[in-house]
Amino acid sequence: GAGVSQTPSNKVTEKGKYVELRCDPISGHTALYWYRQSLGQGPEFLIYFQGTGAADDSGLPNDRFFAVRPEGSVSTLKIQRTERGDSAVYLCASSQTAAPGDTQYFGPGTRLTVL
C-alpha cells in the first residue's frame, strides 16, 4: 500500500479482555516499530522488528504485551488481560531499513479504550 495502515482505528474493550492490533507496513520496509502514545505525551517505544524477528522488545511494559511479525510484513500487537492503564493510541511505524536515522513513517494509529 501507499502508506502504513492500522486496524482497527478504534477499539473499545472491557478490563481483562484480550485484544489484537494489526499493522500493515509500507511494502518493502524491513523495519517495523510499535509505539504507544498517551494524551499530551510523545510516543513511547514498545518493540521493533527487523524482518520477522523482534530485534528489540525492551519497551514492552510487561508480559501481557506480545507482538509478532511471522512473514516479515504484517505485524500484530497482542495485549492480554487488558487494564485501564493500557488505554492509549497505539502507533505503528515502518522504515526501509533499521539503519540509524532511517525515516520512520507512521500509521494512523489504533485508539484503544479499556473500560
Place this chain on the structure above:
Amino acid sequence: QKEVEQNSGPLSVPEGAIASLNCTYSDRGSQSFFWYRQYSGKSPELIMFIYSNGDKEDGRFTAQLNKASQYVSLLIRDSQPSDSATYLCAVTDSNYQLIWGAGTKLIIKP
C-alpha cells in the same frame, strides 16, 4: 534515564513571524535528531532530521544542533496558520531507538 525535554507550550506566534522550538536531551551518545509534526488526532510526520552540529535548512524550516550543549532546535520562518500543531523532538539512543519528547504545542495566530 534517557530523557528528551521540550516546553509543552502552547507557544503562540503571529502569522508571518519566526517560531522557535527547543529541545534538550540527556544521552550524550545520541547521534540522530528528528523533528516531527503532529496535528491533533493524527499521527506524527517527519519534518526534518539532523546529524551534524550546525544548521540544516529545508524551505521555511531550519534545524539547529549543538551536541556540546545537548540542544536541538527548530525554526519555522514565515509561520502560517497551517503550521499550528504539536512539534515532537525525537533523539536516537545508543540502541538507535527513538526517545521522544512530549512535544510543544504551536499556535500561529492569523
